[in-house]
Amino acid sequence: MTRSSSLPSSPFLYPPTLFSRPAPLIFWPQTLAAMPAVTKVCCIGAGYVGGPTCAVIALKCPHIKVTIVDLNQSRIDAWNSPDYTLPIYEPGLEDVVRQARGRNLFFSTDIDGSIQEADLIFVSVNTPTKKSGVGAGFAADLNYVESATRRIAKVATSNKIVVEKSTVPCRTAESMRTILEANSSPNCRFDILSNPEFLAEGTAINDLFKPDRVLIGSLQTPEGITASDALVEIYANWVPKERILTVGLWSSELSKLAANAMLAQRISSINALSAICEATGANIDEVAHAVGYDSRIGPKFLRASVGFGGSCFQKDILNLVYLSESLHLPEVAAYWKQVVIMNEYQKRRFSKTVVDTLFNTITGKRIAVLGFAFKADTGDTRESPAITLVRDFLLEKAHVSIYDPQVEHTQIWEDLSEALPVVPLHSLQKQVHITSSALDCCKNAEAVVIATEWREFREIDWEAVYRGMNKPAFVFDGRLLIDAQKLRSIGFKVTVIGRGERL
Numbered sequence: 308m309t310r311s312s313s314l315p316s317s318p319f320l321y322p323p324t325l326f327s328r329p330a331p332l333i334f335w336p337q338t339l340a341a342m343p344a345v346t347k348v349c350c351i352g353a354g355y356v357g358g359p360t361c362a363v364i365a366l367k368c369p370h371i372k373v374t375i376v377d378l379n380q381s382r383i384d385a386w387n388s389p390d391y392t393l394p395i396y397e398p399g400l401e402d403v404v405r406q407a408r409g410r411n412l413f414f415s416t417d418i419d420g421s422i423q424e425a426d427l428i429f430v431s432v433n434t435p436t437k438k439s440g441v442g443a444g445f446a447a448d449l450n451y452v453e454s455a456t457r458r459i460a461k462v463a464t465s466n467k468i469v470v471e472k473s474t475v476p477c478r479t480a481e482s483m484r485t486i487l488e489a490n491s492s493p494n495c496r497f498d499i500l501s502n503p504e505f506l507a508e509g510t511a512i513n514d515l516f517k518p519d520r521v522l523i524g525s526l527q528t529p530e531g532i533t534a535s536d537a538l539v540e541i542y543a544n545w546v547p548k549e550r551i552l553t554v555g556l557w558s559s560e561l562s563k564l565a566a567n568a569m570l571a572q573r574i575s576s577i578n579a580l581s582a583i584c585e586a587t588g589a590n591i592d593e594v595a596h597a598v599g600y601d602s603r604i605g606p607k608f609l610r611a612s613v614g615f616g617g618s619c620f621q622k623d624i625l626n627l628v629y630l631s632e633s634l635h636l637p638e639v640a641a642y643w644k645q646v647v648i649m650n651e652y653q654k655r656r657f658s659k660t661v662v663d664t665l666f667n668t669i670t671g672k673r674i675a676v677l678g679f680a681f682k683a684d685t686g687d688t689r690e691s692p693a694i695t696l697v698r699d700f701l702l703e704k705a706h707v708s709i710y711d712p713q714v715e716h717t718q719i720w721e722d723l724s725e726a727l728p729v730v731p732l733h734s735l736q737k738q739v740h741i742t743s744s745a746l747d748c749c750k751n752a753e754a755v756v757i758a759t760e761w762r763e764f765r766e767i768d769w770e771a772v773y774r775g776m777n778k779p780a781f782v783f784d785g786r787l788l789i790d791a792q793k794l795r796s797i798g799f800k801v802t803v804i805g806r807g808e809r810l
Contacts, residue, residue, distance in 0.1 A: 345468070345537050346371055349425035351455045353377035353386060353414060355395055355511075355618065355687065356472060356504050357431030362403045363515040365412035367545040374413045374421040386414035396686040396713045399512035422462045427537065429502075430455045430483075431472035436622050445629035447476055447622070456483045460490035463497070468534045470500045474623055476630055477561045480524075498534035500525050501556050503563035508617060509684030521551045524559020531556070564623045564630075568643055571620040573608040575649040581611035581805030582656065591805025592787060611805040613758060613785030614653045616681030616690040621647055654692050657804060658699035661783050664802060665754060669705040673777075675752040676700075677745055678759020678786075679711035679719055686713035688722050692785070693758035698726040701738055708740045710748035712761060716741050746771060754781040760788050773797050 350361040353375045365373035377383050385394035387408075391401050404412070415421060422428060432451035437443045452473055459469060469487070471480060480499045487497040501524035506514045521542045525531035535553050542551050554562070581591040591611040599606030615621070624643050631640035662669050681691035688694065693709075700707050701723075709719060723735055742748040745764065749755050749772045757764055765788055773780055782794055784803040791801045 345426040345541060347425045348373045348427050348429070348541075349421040350375045350429040350431055350472070351377075351418065351422075351458075352429075352431035352433070352451075352473070353379070353382050353394070354431065354433065355397075355508065356506065357429060358386065358393075358395060359397055359400055359403075359506070359511045360431070360472065360504060360515060361429065362400065362407060362412060363512065364541060365407040365410075366403050368541060369407075369411055371541065372411050372413070373407075374415055374425070376415050376418045376421045378416065378418070380416055383414050383416050396684075397511050398509065398684055403512060418458060419462045422459055422467075423464060425467065427468040427470060427541075428459060429470045429472045430459075434473045434475060434622075436625055442629050445625045445632075447474070447626045447629075449475065449479065449482075452479065452483070453486065456486045457490065459497075460487045463495055464492050466496045466498075468498050468500060468537060470502045470538065471560070472502055472504060474503060474563050474567075474619065474626075475560060476626055477557055477564070479560060480556050496530075498525070498530055499556070500531075500534055500538055501559035502538060503559060505563070505566060508687055509682055516545070518546060518550060521546055522559050522562060523551065523553050524556040524562075525553065526556050564627045567619050567623040568627050568646065570608055571615055571624055571650070572646050574612070574615045574620075575646045575653075577609045577611050578614065578653045579649055581653075584805045585807045588807035590807070611787060612653075612692075612760075613657045613696070613804060614650045614692040616692050617687065618689040621650070621690050651695075654695040655699070657692075657783070657785055658696050660802060661696075661700070661754060661756060661781075662703060664781060664783070664800070669700060669703045669753075671704065671706070672753040673706045673708060673751055674700050675708045675710075675749040675755045677710055677748060677755060677757050677764050678761055679709055679714045679722075680759050680761075683760045683762065686711075686715065686718075688714055688718055691722070691758075694722050694726050696756060696758055696785075697723060697739070701727065701730075701735070704738075706738055706740070708742055708748045708750075708752060710742045710745050711759065712763060746775070750775045751777060752780075753777050754783060756783045757786050757788055760786040764788055769794055769799070770797055773799060 348361065348364065348371055350357045357375055361373050361375050364371065375386070382394045385392060391405060393401060393404065430452060432455050434447045434449060434452060437446045437448040452475060459467065469483065480501060484499055491497065503522055505519065523535050523538050525535035539551050539553065577591065577595055580594060583589070584591045584594060595609040595611065598604055599609050624647050628640045628644045631643065665672060676693060676697055679691060679693045680686055680688055697707050697709065719741055720732065723739065724732055727735065745767050755772065779800050780798065781800045782789065784801070787803065787805065791803050794801050
């Protein structure tokens with residue numbers, strides 16, 4: 308998106324300027340008329356959040372025109388494809404798009420036109436962790452948010468409600484408001500809301516149909532509350548109003564980071580215990596089951612694994628770490644950083660277990676990796692533990708076969724090239740073979756590593772797998788997926804994460 312040069316420097320350099328002293332908020336008293344009902348919605352960003360969220364809004368609100376826009380022509384073409392070959396895989400999404408597309412749901416690259424006609428604009432663009440500059444490795448890169456905000460300010464000629472849908476640092480709305488005020492047309496008012504998403508990939512459509520809560524943050528002014536009410540009325544078309552929570556703008560922004568940090572904390576906690584289980588002979592399944600019976604704790608997110616992945620958990624925790632350091636809270640930063648450290652340790656520990664078990668070397672051996680997505684029922688590979696595992700195996704000079712039922716082969720090559728930037732692609736392709744089935748993946752392998760909990764991996768013909776493998780044949784279950792005793796009876800040497808061998 309085109310950047311404006313109206314502002315001398317970016318207001319999105321949030322530490323320390325953004326948090327040192329809250330900037331004064333400026334309003335437009337000449338335009339305090341009540342916000343009319345929303346009839347046209349624009350979503351900037353046609354990715355994992357914007358696409359499903361606004362498709363469901365269109366389905367549930369047939370009286371509202373919803374247009375999802377993106378600069379990426381190929382992505383928009385996929386959303387508009389006649390055979391519904393959508394750019395992302397999410398169970399139930401195709402059915403939603405089939406019902407609403409062409410009726411009141413539209414996908415377009417006409418960003419300016421969609422901004423101009425919209426009453427409400429969702430900003431749902433990527434906010435990856437910065438790779439260079441101030442805060443590299445921790446802070447969120449808000450370049451796309453800033454670009455989208457500048458585009459809105461430049462194009463809009465009427466009052467708009469602008470909604471943060473992307474995960475952003477606390478008080479980002481203040482920076483967005485600064486840009487909008489400095490670049491807006493005369494008598495054009497912008498009300499900014501925060502409406503973070505709490506979707507889990509693989510269940511996103513059900514999460515949207517029946518959310519635990521919808522969170523809407525606004526400035527606690529008459530104008531902010533009026534804008535909040537307009538968004539409440541959209542969600543109230545299918546979400547019970549008692550599940551729509553309205554809070555302050557800054558609380559809403561922080562709540563998203565807090566929710567993901569606490570969920571990831573539970574995963575790292577149970578994974579830390581899985582290491583103790585392996586060393587003592589305890590069973591992490593039994594420990595988690597017993598702990599989860601405590602009503603104060605509950606059973607969710609207590610399933611040990613090779614580690615968490617996805618676009619949110621690590622990014623949001625690192626964002627929280629950076630925020631804490633910017634606020635001069637080093638102990639708080641260190642506390643949350645340990646969640647990520649434990650996650651990385653779990654992945655390293657698992658790959659080392661594979662090497663140690665295979666007689667301390669996997670050089671020249673074939674390792675079959677089942678699953679490349681960060682979790683089942685999605686094609687998303689961002690921060691997938693499988694990437695780390697495959698990288699470690701390749702550095703040990705192993706040959707690796709990979710199978711995943713949803714991840715595109717081009718995405719796998721892209722991820723591995725990024726994980727091993729000094730290794731040319733043609734060299735990677737000599738060591739890595741991507742297959743079209745689980746059985747092909749396991750053929751002539753010394754070991755099978757289960758990296759993603761796809762249901763089909765439970766139903767593999769393991770006797771056929773065993774016949775096609777080199778002996779002894781090893782299975783390493785990083786997802787607590789298989790019946791270990793059944794596989795041992797076939798002849799496999801089985802290692803399951805979080806289960807010790809001591810009696």
